Amino acid sequence: xxxxxxxxxxxxxxxxxxxxxxxxxxxxxxxxxxxxxxxxxxxxxxxxxxxxxxxxxxxxxxxxxxxxxxxxxxxxxxxxxxxxxxxxxxxxxxxxxxxxxxxxxxx
DNA sequence: GACTTGACTAGAC
DNA sequence: AGTCTAGCCAAGT
Numbered sequence: 001x002x003x004x005x006x007x008x009x010x011x012x013x014x015x016x017x018x019x020x021x022x023x024x025x026x027x028x029x030x031x032x033x034x035x036x037x038x039x040x041x042x043x044x045x046x047x048x049x050x051x052x053x054x055x056x057x058x059x060x061x062x063x064x065x066x067x068x069x070x071x072x073x074x075x076x077x078x079x080x081x082x083x084x085x086x087x088x089x090x091x092x093x094x095x096x097x098x099x100x101x102x103x104x105x106x107x
Numbered sequence: 108g109a110c111t112t113g114a115c116t117a118g119a120c
Numbered sequence: 121a122g123t124c125t126a127g128c129c130a131a132g133t
Contacts, residue, residue, distance in 0.1 A: 112133105115128085116127090
């Protein structure tokens with residue numbers, strides 16, 4: 001797949017996973033950002049859907065919402081897991097929010 | 108092919 | 121700063 005964007009015939013989900021796998025430890029991206037990087041600026045919601053059912057090798061915890069917060073989901077639990085994993089990677093947080101200015105992954 | 112369902116967002120009060 | 125709304129769109133049924 002190209003640096004950004006979806007190759008011909010590639011499923012949206014596969015592109016999301018490929019991108020999220022490139023996010024380095026200690027950094028995060030937002031749903032909307034992933035969508036924009038894949039050249040689907042209005043597909044943030046779909047990104048959430050893809051990240052919600054991803055393979056084990058995808059660092060899904062590095063994806064947060066536009067406010068740096070951890071989005072709620074139908075079955076809680078993974079919310080705590082996500083916060084714990086982010087803390088373990090020393091992702092800077094304040095009042096339950098990731099400080100995007102300091103750890104947003106660009107490119 | 109018509110719904111329904113979300114780990115979304117930006118904007119308006 | 122909290123709540124609501126409307127737009128969005130990939131996937132699953």
